[in-house]
Amino acid sequence: MLDKNGIAQRIAREIRDGYYVNLGIGIPTLVANYIPEGINVVLQSENGLLGMGPFPFEGEEDADLINAGKQTITTLPGSSIFDSAMSFGMIRSQKIDLTILGAMEVSENGDIANWKIPGKMVKGMGGAMDLVASAKNIIVAMQHVNKAGESKLLPKCTLPLTGVKCIKKIVTELAVLDVLPEGGFKLIERAPGVSVDFIRQATLGKLFADDNVPEMVF
């Protein structure tokens, strides 16, 4: 079973040289720590920055330079700054190669719910609806089951949707799964020490698994 860093580390392997990538808040943010040596990626922050660098050294924080999580950050050589409309222009016109974000639920046809729980205070969708509606490649980073032990990979989402038929790949603490175009979750890899049966039990949506699903190697 993977911890949050393990999920991030596994997702980092999906990143190719030359990618422009948008990382959501939570586990996706950790992906930046595991981008392999020799792979050049440019991180987009949708508040208006391409080329997001690490946190500043203490005393060098700049109130005018933050990421979409409102954290103080830095720029890198080759960074650029732009306004919010242009930022979502590059998202909508698919200039961003990969979007990685968290989810509360994903359905077997690729729908995602990640912004609202009825009866709880709604904070808003931020840029998530724009990202999932336009990104050409989206990976979801999330726990396989919720805190109540219920599967988050469902036949149909029960929570209000963020986007429809948009998720292609999911990485959880148990597995890597693809969402099949015809519907259903295809088991691609198992986390170390996790059996197919265990994953099947944690997956409420349709699960397809070959006889020999490989275990992740780190």
Place this chain on the structure above:
Amino acid sequence: MINKVVSGAEEAIKDIKNGDTLMLGGFGLCGIPENCIHALVEKGITELTCISNNAGVDDFGIGLLLQQRQVKKMVSSYVGENAEFERQLLSGELEVELIPQGTLATRCMAAGYGMPAIFTPAGVGTEVAEGKEVRNFNGKDYLMEYAFDADFAIVKAWKGDTAGNLIYRSTSRNFNPVMAMAGKITIAEVEELVEAGELDPDQIHTPGVFVHRIFKGADYEKRIEQRTVRTKG
């Protein structure tokens, strides 16, 4: 050259009245028009509709207007980090319209570019699409979203000149340029105000034609919402 300079925040907001719709630039607390917000609090006008990506925090930014119950409706993409906001929303004192962030920015842009509406895929198939026209282009569905109609746009820039030309600094640019273009009246507060001719025309982000009033902000706190650092070594 037309001189757009006013004496300060108080004069800049002098004709904003109860019930007006305002656009306020900024992302989180970054690049918000601090001086105008303080002046609006001071003036005590109420029933405002505020179009702004966020709603500030309890004791800073738009949170100050919320504390004084001056806001009737917030139009935002994300309103976390604000307990007073939550209280007013749950008690029904405050109305909120949540809009995807890209849609928010582009509805501002549309207003500034003189276009009545835009088509965006954001929100298709979700509750955001309820009651909206859906059009299919090249096999993909899009929602029609209208340009905003705001009485005033209030923005913060880094440098400005007496002709109203603006330059923003770093990610404090965010929503400011598109909102600056979108207001019937646009008010810009700047950290540094110079004579027309001192800014390089090639470096201007917002041309002065969009700006009706400009002043140098008396003071900037520039509060940081999430101070994140790494240690040397």
